[in-house]
Amino acid sequence: MPRESNAAKRERGVEFCERLNRRYGPVAAFLDHSSPFRLVISVLLSAQTTDAQVNKVTPELFRRWPTPEAMAGATAEEVAEVIKSLGFYKTKAKHAVEAAQIIVADFGGEVPRTMAELTRLPGVGRKTANIVLNVSFGIVEGIAVDTHVNRIAHRLGLSPKTHEKEPLKTEQDLLKILPHEYWENVNHQWISFGREICHARAPLCGECPMTDICPSARLG
Missing domain, CATH: 1.10.340.30 (Hypothetical protein; domain 2)
Known part of the structure; x- marks a missing residue:
């Protein structure tokens, strides 16, 4: 199979981010952040x-x-x-x-x-x-790639499998693909989606609103 272009990955990544924006809106930090x-x-x-x-x-x-x-x-x-x-x-x-x-x-x-x-x-x-x-x-110069973000990035095909165990490389892949305006919300929105739908061991693909754009969707 020919390698997918970055433009195609960008289109899918932006669509995913837009859908999460509509689903969650801004998500507050999950940990104590009073200072x-x-x-x-x-x-x-x-x-x-x-x-x-x-x-x-x-x-x-x-x-x-x-x-x-x-x-x-x-x-x-x-x-x-x-x-x-x-x-x-x-x-x-x-x-x-x-x-x-x-x-x-x-x-x-x-x-x-x-x-x-x-x-x-x-x-x-x-x-x-x-x-x-x-x-x-309020300084956004990167994307915090935790286990949820890393998992979703690879299931969406936004980062190659060779980077699956290297979050720093996954971050660089996302930074190249996603426009800067989306970086701020990636971590907390993708964590929310990972906890709700895209679980590590048993993702709820049958309930997922992203199956039409997810190369890893397991249906049927």
């Missing part, structure tokens, strides 16, 4: 853990250490005790304290507003940085 610092920590904690699990521990976490200055004075062991229901909690606790210390020491207690500076923080990669820039500061 940029809390969002950094919440997203850091969410790696390989559900948002619901993170939201169970952050009320107590932020009650005890609500600011970078407060968390910078905590020990990793103290934080670990609060978040021990999460996967990899010891590493995440260490990263949370170290990130808070760097924010205080290097950025005057303010969460930085650039990709380069954010990804200097322990436990913060492009996905986390994209979410913080987008949600907290």
